[in-house]
Amino acid sequence: MPDRKRALWAVAEQTRGKLASVTPEVLGQARRLAAEAGGCEVAAILLGKDVGALANDLLACGADKVFLVEDPALELYQNDTYGTVLHRLIRREQPEVVLFGATAVGEELAPTVAARLGTGLGAHCTNLALAPDGLLTMGVLGFGGRLHTEMFCPDRRPQMASVKPGMFPPLPREEGNGEILREEASALLSGADIRIRTVRIVKEEPEGMPLEDADVIVAGGWGIGGKENWRLLTELARELSGATGCTRPALDEGWTDGEHTMIGTSGKTVRPKVYLGFGISGSPHHTVGIKDAGVIISINSDPRAPVFECSDYCVEADFRKILPLLLSEIRRAKVPA
Amino acid sequence: MGELNLVVLVKPVPDPSCYDRIEIDPATGALLRQGMPAVLNPADKHALEEALVLKERFGGRVAMVSMAPDSASETLMEGLAMGADEACILSDRAFAGSDSLATSRVLAAGIRKIGPFDLVLAGNESADGGTAHVPSQVGELLGVAHLANVIRMEVGPGGSVTARTRIENGYIEVRGSLPMVVGVRREINTPRYTSLMGVMAAQGKPIRVWRSEDLGVNAAEAGMEGSGMRPGKLSRPDYRRKGEILKGSHEETVRRIVAILRAEGVLG
Numbered sequence: 001m002p003d004r005k006r007a008l009w010a011v012a013e014q015t016r017g018k019l020a021s022v023t024p025e026v027l028g029q030a031r032r033l034a035a036e037a038g039g040c041e042v043a044a045i046l047l048g049k050d051v052g053a054l055a056n057d058l059l060a061c062g063a064d065k066v067f068l069v070e071d072p073a074l075e076l077y078q079n080d081t082y083g084t085v086l087h088r089l090i091r092r093e094q095p096e097v098v099l100f101g102a103t104a105v106g107e108e109l110a111p112t113v114a115a116r117l118g119t120g121l122g123a124h125c126t127n128l129a130l131a132p133d134g135l136l137t138m139g140v141l142g143f144g145g146r147l148h149t150e151m152f153c154p155d156r157r158p159q160m161a162s163v164k165p166g167m168f169p170p171l172p173r174e175e176g177n178g179e180i181l182r183e184e185a186s187a188l189l190s191g192a193d194i195r196i197r198t199v200r201i202v203k204e205e206p207e208g209m210p211l212e213d214a215d216v217i218v219a220g221g222w223g224i225g226g227k228e229n230w231r232l233l234t235e236l237a238r239e240l241s242g243a244t245g246c247t248r249p250a251l252d253e254g255w256t257d258g259e260h261t262m263i264g265t266s267g268k269t270v271r272p273k274v275y276l277g278f279g280i281s282g283s284p285h286h287t288v289g290i291k292d293a294g295v296i297i298s299i300n301s302d303p304r305a306p307v308f309e310c311s312d313y314c315v316e317a318d319f320r321k322i323l324p325l326l327l328s329e330i331r332r333a334k335v336p337a
Numbered sequence: 338m339g340e341l342n343l344v345v346l347v348k349p350v351p352d353p354s355c356y357d358r359i360e361i362d363p364a365t366g367a368l369l370r371q372g373m374p375a376v377l378n379p380a381d382k383h384a385l386e387e388a389l390v391l392k393e394r395f396g397g398r399v400a401m402v403s404m405a406p407d408s409a410s411e412t413l414m415e416g417l418a419m420g421a422d423e424a425c426i427l428s429d430r431a432f433a434g435s436d437s438l439a440t441s442r443v444l445a446a447g448i449r450k451i452g453p454f455d456l457v458l459a460g461n462e463s464a465d466g467g468t469a470h471v472p473s474q475v476g477e478l479l480g481v482a483h484l485a486n487v488i489r490m491e492v493g494p495g496g497s498v499t500a501r502t503r504i505e506n507g508y509i510e511v512r513g514s515l516p517m518v519v520g521v522r523r524e525i526n527t528p529r530y531t532s533l534m535g536v537m538a539a540q541g542k543p544i545r546v547w548r549s550e551d552l553g554v555n556a557a558e559a560g561m562e563g564s565g566m567r568p569g570k571l572s573r574p575d576y577r578r579k580g581e582i583l584k585g586s587h588e589e590t591v592r593r594i595v596a597i598l599r600a601e602g603v604l605g
């Protein structure tokens with residue numbers, strides 16, 4: 001295809017007419033890669049039922065073009081239907097690169113499509129680069145964040161990658177004037193082998209500020225010891241207009257509101273201005289999720305706790321001594337003099 | 338419905354509690370795994386537990402399948418002690434360097450060789466390289482329904498399946514039927530401990546080792562040649578920070594923290 005622009009695709013994700021927060025991040029990356037390599041076009045792929053209104057959002061987030069596939073059969077995500085449509089579109093259009101958000105859905109859909117295409121797929125990439133010759137470098141983390149590996153897919157196309165949510169900032173929105181291409185869904189779906197039916201998708205938007213949006217995160221670990229003490233952490237977070245985060249043991253103990261508060265390799269990647277960690281040992285599984293935080297302050301009673309190595313400020317003390325004092329000092333500091 | 342033929346995909350991985358000891362050989366640029374004992378991938382124990390519960394309910398057999406070096410038999414003993422009936426190790430030099438799709442081809446060949454199956458269970462992701470691709474890709478290659486991120490699953494007497502899969506801030510409820518491949522998350526159950534009885538019983542259980550010719554996998558399908566993905570440079574990200582210790586009384590420490598918060602502009 002000598003005189004065609006190379007296409008970089010971003011697969012959009014929506015539930016009930018709302019774009020996933022990772023989708024603008026993925027589009028921002030595609031846009032950046034297009035600029036890096038030159039001569040590329042960025043397209044977003046949007047599947048669903050009555051989701052046309054989102055196509056303009058995708059143009060505003062950096063797409064030159066949106067492939068819109070609407071059909072009642074695509075109302076609820078399911079890997080056979082979505083996988084079939086994507087596989088057929090990709091085979092027809094032959095993009096150079098296809099990017100997914102590494103959400104739960106993306107984590108299932110991307111390998112499904114890659115298997116059908118027989119191509120390579122980089123998982124949960126934390127950085128991407130595109131060379132002028134079109135070769136994509138996919139940076140992935142393994143071993144709980146302790147090992148970074150560059151991956152390439154030199155001989156097969158498209159090059160596919162999923163992008164870890166929260167890693168890349170989205171571009172500022174700009175009213176786009178790209179094109180929206182409506183695809184004939186029934187043709188793309190015809191003869192699809194649909195073996196699983198999605199009955200419903202249940203989403204409960206959690207209360208309080210999402211970790212991703214918080215300027216301050218107050219995080220607690222196993223060292224907090226119980227639900228009573230956990231309340232103090234939430235109080236501190238509230239006092240600082242921030243959010244409460246946790247490690248896996250604290251989640252498992254049921255001290256926190258749920259899965260959405262966990263930080264780390266199997267949880268969220270966050271970038272607050274300030275992160276305060278109480279009773280957290282500093283396992284790589286957790287600390288990789290806060291590597292981009294502005295300032296990290298750790299409170300731990302064990303002077304040898306590994307968390308101190310990756311902190312800006314270390315408080316070697318029992319959090320039960322520090323936390324109440326900190327709460328009252330902050331309340332006092334906030335009263336105008 | 339009759340008895341179930343259950344397959345569990347298990348991968349021996351270096352113990353996740355050792356990952357801060359990861360080293361890279363400065364001479365070769367390769368990963369040094371010495372001193373990191375191999376364990377069953379944590380998520381795979383949940384897959385095995387789910388299989389054992391199904392076996393208890395419907396009867397049948399549980400076979401573990403692992404693409405791993407011959408030495409994996411030691412690690413697989415734990416799964417046999419938990420209650421799996423047999424283990425199949427797919428081991429061949431030609432498999433080295435396999436990406437997730439090539440790995441899935443080898444695993445699919447191993448599953449086919451065992452015979453007809455009703456349900457293949459895998460962990461949702463492996464702790465070391467953790468792509469979370471294998472369950473979906475094995476499902477695609479076997480040509481059956483597949484689900485990732487499964488947190489709840491019920492098999493009905495006629496082979497119907499209802500399941501929940503975890504998504505961000507919620508779940509998806511699905512219906513389907515066997516045969517199926519599922520990748521399970523740890524929320525699904527609590528794996529049993531091995532008992533002394535189990536450990537003793539494990540000694541007599543078969544561990545088969547199959548090479549590429551036993552599986553009918555040719556070189557172009559597995560290993561480096563069969564893989565789209567090629568690894569490049571390895572590095573160890575450095576997350577170290579200045580680590581200033583805040584000294585003094587608790588009151589002084591707290592005042593320092595407040596001063597830092599103010600300097601960062603987050604004090605309201």
Ligand SMILES: Cc1cc2nc3c(=O)[nH]c(=O)nc-3n(C[C@H](O)[C@H](O)[C@H](O)COP(=O)(O)OP(=O)(O)OC[C@H]3O[C@@H](n4cnc5c(N)ncnc54)[C@H](O)[C@@H]3O)c2cc1C
Nearest residue numbers: 221222223247248264265266267279280281285286301319
């Ligand atoms: C595959 C896999 C994925 C994982 N993913 C994640 C993940 O995404 N996120 C995550 O967080 N974990 C994850 N984990 C778990 C991770 O490996 C660690 O076990 C976990 O992060 C440790 O949590 P912790 O620091 O709260 O607990 P611990 O390691 O038990 O540390 C508790 C700390 O509290 C301190 N302490 C005790 N009492 C006090 C006190 N009174 N005052 C002050 N300090 C005190 C102790 O000195 C200790 O350092 C994962 C594990 C695996 C195997």
Ligand SMILES: Nc1ncnc2c1ncn2[C@@H]1O[C@H](COP(=O)(O)O)[C@@H](O)[C@H]1O
Nearest residue numbers: 346404459460462463467468469470471
């Ligand atoms: N080499 C392997 N042998 C057996 N099972 C594997 C292997 N690699 C991956 N799996 C299975 O697939 C799951 C997901 O692995 P991964 O896609 O590597 O994150 C694991 O939890 C295992 O159940």
